[in-house]
Amino acid sequence: MESKVLLLDIDGVLLNQEDDTKPKVWAELKKLISRGISVSFVTARPYGLSAHLIDKLGTKSGIHIFENGNFIYEPSKQEIHGGLYLDSQTSQTIMDVVSNQLDHIRFGYSQGKVFFANLKYFNELIGYMPKIAYDLFESFDNKNKISFWVKDIHEIIGKELTSKLGNEITIYSYEQRDHLFSFFIHPKSGNKLEGVKILSKSLGVRLADMVFIGDDTKDVELAKSVGLSFAPLNATDDMKQAATFVSTKLYSEVILDAISRLWS
Numbered sequence: 001m002e003s004k005v006l007l008l009d010i011d012g013v014l015l016n017q018e019d020d021t022k023p024k025v026w027a028e029l030k031k032l033i034s035r036g037i038s039v040s041f042v043t044a045r046p047y048g049l050s051a052h053l054i055d056k057l058g059t060k061s062g063i064h065i066f067e068n069g070n071f072i073y074e075p076s077k078q079e080i081h082g083g084l085y086l087d088s089q090t091s092q093t094i095m096d097v098v099s100n101q102l103d104h105i106r107f108g109y110s111q112g113k114v115f116f117a118n119l120k121y122f123n124e125l126i127g128y129m130p131k132i133a134y135d136l137f138e139s140f141d142n143k144n145k146i147s148f149w150v151k152d153i154h155e156i157i158g159k160e161l162t163s164k165l166g167n168e169i170t171i172y173s174y175e176q177r178d179h180l181f182s183f184f185i186h187p188k189s190g191n192k193l194e195g196v197k198i199l200s201k202s203l204g205v206r207l208a209d210m211v212f213i214g215d216d217t218k219d220v221e222l223a224k225s226v227g228l229s230f231a232p233l234n235a236t237d238d239m240k241q242a243a244t245f246v247s248t249k250l251y252s253e254v255i256l257d258a259i260s261r262l263w264s
Helices: 022-034 051-057 090-099 119-128 154-165 190-205 216-224 237-242 253-263
Strands: 004-006 037-041 064-066 071-074 081-082 105-110 113-117 144-149 169-177 179-188 210-213 226-231
Touching: 004 119, 004 190, 022 037, 022 051, 022 253, 037 064, 064 190, 071 190, 081 190, 090 144, 090 154, 154 179, 169 210, 190 216, 190 237, 210 216, 210 253, 216 226, 216 237, 226 237, 226 253
Parallel strands: 004 037, 004 210, 210 226
Antiparallel strands: 064 071, 071 081, 105 113, 105 144, 144 179, 169 179
């Protein structure tokens, strides 16, 4: 039986070390989608650092798993299929740390809404943020997802957050340009396999009918649980041992290898 779902890790598979993807890969993925094959990202990245890649696939590209399973989202319907969030106390601790450095903070939001902003930078950054209506608010509930932009002192804030909450949160820091860093913060408890189980129920597709392509240790459990799995040549040794197929290709070319073997 033809596999119905292709699960893709982003960093190390879809993207190489320069954040590039072979142009042919996008064309072949779109062909799969046109044939009714669901293509889903399964990544440690938050949605905010993956949205541009989903746009390249198109709005019919399926349900995606972010934050190592913490956030399962279907962009075409704007529907959340599952999510683990920061609790109120953790959110407030983050807010306290960040608020002490407001001179360096450009922009921040929780659940897509602004919780603080230096307005003199607003016009500069609006083009980088989601196209939604922004509101200021001060209170937190128990469903928070926090991100913010910080200039020059990203290492200081990162170390302080890690010292206070290192066992509870994962911090994803990404340099946008000119020492301006975006921080995305989510719970540490994510699990890719558990996220895919939620996706399986949402799609009505068994794990046995899914194909996964991953490259590192966090992908091993999922690779062993689906019907077929691939590892690129750049994968870790344990991922290569877990995979059904180990490709001779690097990074995104492993996707072409998998498509050629399974769907050509």
